[in-house]
Amino acid sequence: MPAASTTLRMLAVSVIASLTVTGCQTLDDAGRAIGRADLVNDMAARLDQALELTYSADYQLAGGQTATIAQAQEPARSAYTWPGGKLTVTPEATTRCETAAGRATCTLEAPPAPNAKPTVTMFAEAKRHGLVTPPIVVGLLTAAALDPDAVIAQSDTTLAGHHATCIEVDRSAGDFTACVTTEGALGSFTGKVDGSQVELALSRYRATVDGTAFDLPPHAGVVDRRPAS
Known part of the structure; x- marks a missing residue:
């Protein structure tokens, strides 16, 4: 995300500046801080790049369940599907669906402002x-970069046939490992989020999107809370 990438670049500068001002850190400390910021910026830039692509990615979740992230351009649309729920963001509406007892109920709310980036709360x-979505991963990486005691290591792997760079974070607030493919898709994540252990891994990536990806679940009940035009 342009805004997120800018913030992370500012973060790198602030980390380096704080080392200079205190005067008690060694050059090795400064080098570690610079390396940490570089890793965060690289991962954020890849995740940001994916916002400008058309793609769909299937994920394997813990317990054998599955989830999907789909995104298309012109117009910009995105859909996130997980067991029992779906979030769709289009120029017409932000739609949240939940399935209970075999029936889906969808609530339509106002769409995001033009060119607005997705937020973590969404x-x-x-x-x-x-x-775990890309904005959440960026937030976790940012927190790790700000933690002077965090240990961050980089490695490479292949997920669903796609090269990916992985960041392994060891910190008191919670360890995690996140991988991002060369294309910018989230490749995998393992770690605690809000106190809960989360695991997902890319099982399939396509540079296309099925036109039905942004449709509401069949026979869904609809509650329209969009402001009257």
């Missing part, structure tokens, strides 16, 4: 069901 329900 994905609260998805997070509770094990789908």
Whole structure:
């Protein structure tokens, strides 16, 4: 996200500046801080790049369940599907769906402002069901970069046939490992989010999106809370 990337670049500068002002850190400390900020910026830039792509990604969740992230352009649309729920963001509405007793109920709310980026709070329900989204991962990486005691390591792997860079974070607030593919899709995540252990891994990536990805679940009940035009 342009805004997020700018914030993270400012974060890197502030970390380095704080080392200079205190005067009690060694050059090795400064090097570690610079390296940490560089890793965060690289991961954030890849996740940001994905916002400008058309793609769909399937994920395997803990317990054998699945989730999907789909995104298309012109117009910009996105859909996040997890066990028992779905969030769809289009120029017409932000739609949240929940399924209970085999029936889906969807609530339509006002769409985001033009060119607005997704916020972490938008994905609260998805997070509770094990789908960790890119904005959440960026937030966790930012917190790790600000933690002087965090240990951050980088590695490479292949997920669903796609190269990915992984960041392993060891910190008192919670360890986690996040991987991002070269294309910018979230490749995998393992760790605690809000006190709950979360695991997901990319099982399939496509540079296309099925046109039905942004549709409401079949026979869903609809509650329209959008302001009257």
